[in-house]
Amino acid sequence: MYRFILRRLLLSLPTLLIVSFLIFGMIRLNPDAIVAARLGEGYTPEQARIIKHEYGLDNPVATEYLKWLGHVVQGDWGNSSYTFKPVLKEMAPKIAVTFELAFMAVVFAVAIGVPIGVFSAMRQDQWPDYVLRSFAITGLAVPGFYIATIVLALLAKNFAWIPSIRYVALNDDPLANIQQMWLPAFILSLGTSAQLMRFSRTMMLDVLRQDYIRTAWAKGLRERVIITRHALKNAMLPVITVVGLTMAALVGGTVIFESIFALPGLGTHLVRAVGQKDFAVVQGIALFFALAVIFVNLLVDISYTVLDPRVRS
Numbered sequence: 001m002y003r004f005i006l007r008r009l010l011l012s013l014p015t016l017l018i019v020s021f022l023i024f025g026m027i028r029l030n031p032d033a034i035v036a037a038r039l040g041e042g043y044t045p046e047q048a049r050i051i052k053h054e055y056g057l058d059n060p061v062a063t064e065y066l067k068w069l070g071h072v073v074q075g076d077w078g079n080s081s082y083t084f085k086p087v088l089k090e091m092a093p094k095i096a097v098t099f100e101l102a103f104m105a106v107v108f109a110v111a112i113g114v115p116i117g118v119f120s121a122m123r124q125d126q127w128p129d130y131v132l133r134s135f136a137i138t139g140l141a142v143p144g145f146y147i148a149t150i151v152l153a154l155l156a157k158n159f160a161w162i163p164s165i166r167y168v169a170l171n172d173d174p175l176a177n178i179q180q181m182w183l184p185a186f187i188l189s190l191g192t193s194a195q196l197m198r199f200s201r202t203m204m205l206d207v208l209r210q211d212y213i214r215t216a217w218a219k220g221l222r223e224r225v226i227i228t229r230h231a232l233k234n235a236m237l238p239v240i241t242v243v244g245l246t247m248a249a250l251v252g253g254t255v256i257f258e259s260i261f262a263l264p265g266l267g268t269h270l271v272r273a274v275g276q277k278d279f280a281v282v283q284g285i286a287l288f289f290a291l292a293v294i295f296v297n298l299l300v301d302i303s304y305t306v307l308d309p310r311v312r313s
Contacts, residue, residue: 114200
C-alpha cells in the first residue's frame with residue numbers, strides 16, 4: 001500500500017510542475033498588460049522598464065519560473081501589489097472559508113444524490129424513478145448561481161432577509177457559522193447532487209444485473225440486505241471517483257457563490273484581485289486551486305486502495 005501511495009505521489013509531481021508553469025506563463029503572456037495595469041495610461045518607457053524589471057518580465061520565462069518555483073517551495077508566494085502584504089499570509093484565513101463551503105456542499109451532495117440514486121435504481125422505470133430523474137436533469141440544466149440569485153431575491157422580497165455581510169468563523173460561533181453557510185452550500189451542491197444521483201443509479205443498475213445479486217434474490221434475502229451488504233459497496237467504488245472530482249471542482253466553483261453570499265473566502269479574494277489587477281494574488285490563488293485538485297485526486301486514489309485491495313497491485 002505504501003508503495004502504491006509513493007508511486008501516486010511521484011506521478012503527481014510532473015502534473016504539478018506542468019500546471020504551475022502554465023499558471024506562471026499565462027500571467028506573463030502580455031507583459032505590456034501588466035505594465036499598463038500598474039501604471040495606467042501615459043507611462044514613459046523608463047517607468048515601463050522599471051516595472052518589467054520588478055516583475056522579471058525582461059528575463060526569459062523559464063529562468064523566472066525556476067526562480068519563482070524556488071521561492072514557492074520555501075513558502076514565499078510573492079507580495080500583493082495592492083496591499084504589499086505576502087500573498088500566502090493574505091490567503092491563509094480565507095482558505096478555511098472556501099474549504100468549509102466546498103466540504104459542506106459535498107456532504108449535501110452525497111447525502112442527497114447517492115440515496116436518491118440507489119432508490120431510483122431499485123424502482124427502475126416506475127413513477128418514482130421518472131420523477132427523480134426529471135429533478136436530476138433539472139438540477140444539471142439550471143446553473144447554480146441562477147438558483148442562488150432567485151432564492152435570494154425571493155427571500156429578500158417575501159421575508160426581508162439578505163445574507164449577513166459579517167462572517168462568523170466556525171471556531172467563534174459554530175451555530176451561527178452553520179446558519180450562515182448551509183444555504184450557499186446546499187445550493188452549490190444541487191448540480192453535484194444531480195450528477196451523483198444519475199451516476200449512482202447507473203452503477204447500482206449495473207451491479208443489480210450481476211449473477212451474485214440474482215443468487216442473493218434467489219436465496220430469498222431481503223431487499224435491504226441485498227442492497228447494503230452485496231450491491232452498495234461495489235456500486236459505490238466508481239462513485240468515490242466522482243465525489244473526489246466534484247469536490248475538487250467545487251473548491252473552484254465556490255468563487256461566484258462566495259461573492260453572492262458575501263463570504264470572505266478565496267473566491268471573493270480572487271474576484272477582488274482580478275478587479276485590482278493584482279497579478280501576484282491571482283497567480284497564488286490559481287496555484288492553490290491546482291494544488292487542491294491534485295491533492296483531492298491523490299486522496300481518491302488512496303481511498304481506492306482501502307476499499308478495493310486489487311488496486312494496490
